[in-house]
Each structure stands twice: as C-alpha cells, then as structure tokens.
Amino acid sequence: MTPPDETGPPVISTGELTMRFGSVTALSSLDLTIGPGVTGLVGANGAGKSTLIKILLGLQTPTSGRAAVLGHDVATAxxxxxxxxxxxxxxxxxxxxxxxxxxxxHLARMSGLPQSAARERAADVLRQVGLDEERYRPLGGYSTGMKQRAKLAQALVHDPDLVFLDEPTNGLDPASRVDMLRLVRRIGTEFDIPVLVTSHLLGELEKVSDHVVVLDAGHLLRSSATSDFLDVTGAMLVEVLGGDAGRDRLGHALAAAGLTCHPRGPMVTVDPPPPGIDVHRVVRDLAADLGLALVRLQPDQGHLEDIFTAPGARGGERRG
Ligand SMILES: Nc1ncnc2c1ncn2[C@@H]1O[C@H](COP(=O)(O)OP(=O)(O)O)[C@@H](O)[C@H]1O
Ligand SMILES: [Mg+2]
Known part of the structure; x- marks a missing residue:
C-alpha cells in the first residue's frame, strides 16, 4: 500500500517515445515509468541512453511520443x-x-544562487565529490577521474530534485570506478535525490541501482527492480575443499547423479534440477561419499549481464 502523500507523478514517464536520426531509430516507441531511488539505465553503446536523457532535458525534440519529468511535459516545460x-x-x-x-x-550563479551562497554550495559539493585541495587547479590539468568529479559537482550544486548521470564511470580506473559508484549510491540514499545513471557496462550498476532499465537498440528490453534481475536463475553454486581436483571429482559425481553442472573458477554451478531431485541433498551426500569438505552451497544469483544472453534477448548476439 502506498501512503496517500507519496502518490505524486512518477519521476519520469514516457509514452510511445520515438527518436529517429535519418534512417537510425535511436528510440523506438518507448513506454517507461521511473520512480524514486537510483535507476540504472543500461545498454550497449548506441542503445539510445544519451538520446533519452537529452530528450528528458528538452535538449532534443523527439520524433513522436510523450515524456514527462517530475510531472512536467518536456514539450512545454x-x-x-x-x-x-x-x-x-x-x-x-x-x-x-x-x-x-x-x-x-559560475554554474551555481547561473542557476540563480547569490554569490555567497554559490561559493558555499560549491565548496560543499566539491568536498562531497572528493575534490578538496585540487579545486584551485585549472580543469585542463585534471585527470579523467577528477574531471568526472568536477562534472558531478556541477550537477549537484543547485540542489536538484533529480539528477541524470550519463556514464559517470567512463574512462575511470577500477578504484576510481568504485569510488564514483559509491558517490552515485550516496546521492540516492543520503541526499535522497532520485538518480538516473547510465552505463554501457551491463553489470556495473547492479550494486548501486534499486531499479534497472535495459535498452537494446532503442527498444525497451526490460524494466524492473534490481532484485528481480538477480534472482531468476534457480541454479546453485557449490564449492568444496581440494582445489580443481576436488571440484572436478564433485562435478563428475553430480553429472552421474543426473545434474547438469559447469566449473566456474574454484566452484561448480549446478543448473536447476530435473523434477524430483533435491540438489541440497545430492550435493551433501556426494560430498560426504567422496570425503570432500563442503565450503559453499548457495543459490547462484543471476547478474544483470545474463539478461543479454538469455533466450529471446535481442542483444545477445552483439555481446562481447
Ligand atoms: N545527433 C545525432 N545524429 C545522428 N545520429 C545520432 C545522434 N545522436 C545519436 N545518434 C544515433 O542514435 C543511436 C543512439 O545513440 P546514443 O543515444 O548516443 O546511444 P548511447 O548513449 O546508448 O550510446 C546511435 O545509433 C547513434 O549513432
Ligand atoms: Mg551515451
């Protein structure tokens, strides 16, 4: 049940939203509803993510269809x-x-803040994004990570009610990537600002997003709670002591018991069993028979990337 005071317009909604550039269809009749929290917008390069954001900001005019942001029509507001x-x-x-x-x-001033408030807010957001000492150095000398932080700071300085972050981890090394994703999550949780964040790395946003929207060549492939993506496989992960040899002995025994399994690193994944087979029981008994100590027996959580390889996914063939 939704309390009455929380039923406002959705944060973002689109209806049959279509954008063509000549013969290229960047967005194809997109119907979307996005609520509060952190929403990850994922899709390969060229999927239409940036185009959608520009339309939502009113920077590009769609070929047809509707879109509204915070209850305002992009065509008129x-x-x-x-x-x-x-x-x-x-x-x-x-x-x-x-x-x-x-x-x-400067950007805070352009948003209408008086000089002293602009200075204060700027110092605040620069500190929040981790640009403290460096903030008096010219931007031209910044590393990619510092540039991304400066770009993020200007997006936050006017205390927005919603933020669009287009590929904020682009060009970052793994450590800076983790820092940036942590910041994105904080914007959504601590600052309580709804976030729409994009990435062409399909699995990257699953840890920071409450909701995920998957675009594939301008089509909506899926839109659902992140937890729904991560809980669809029905497979199990098993690990025993004894290294690769232990893993393979268990794998062969599981196969002989009628289960389909595959090595994955030090572990074995077991596909959903045929009816009547209790995987827990089979694994426990076989491990005991073989004298292998069981380290792990848990559901194999799915990953966002799986949706692109699942049967029926249009983007499957383009992965890699
Ligand atoms: N201004 C433009 N003129 C022509 N084609 C464009 C333009 N902007 C985007 N496109 C095309 O639209 C498709 C979607 O692009 P884009 O929204 O940038 O994808 P993404 O951000 O997901 O990588 C691509 O095929 C791209 O080449
Ligand atoms: Mg883009």
Missing part, C-alpha cells in the same frame, strides 16, 4: 525541468583554463 534537474553529461564540457571552484561557482 523544458525550462522548469532543467531548473530542477542536475545533469552530468557524457562528454567533456569543462573549460580548461578555469579551476573547479570558479567553474562550479
């Missing part, structure tokens, strides 16, 4: 939408000769 939404664009937009502090203060 793009000004109001851009006032209330923070936007971290995919590509670099940073003037090389000014420092991060000047840049973020």
């Amino acid at each position: 793009s000004h109001e939408i851009r006032r209330r939404v923070g936007y971290m664009p995919e590509h670099d937009c940073l003037p090389p000769d000014v420092n991060a502090s000047e840049f973020v203060v």
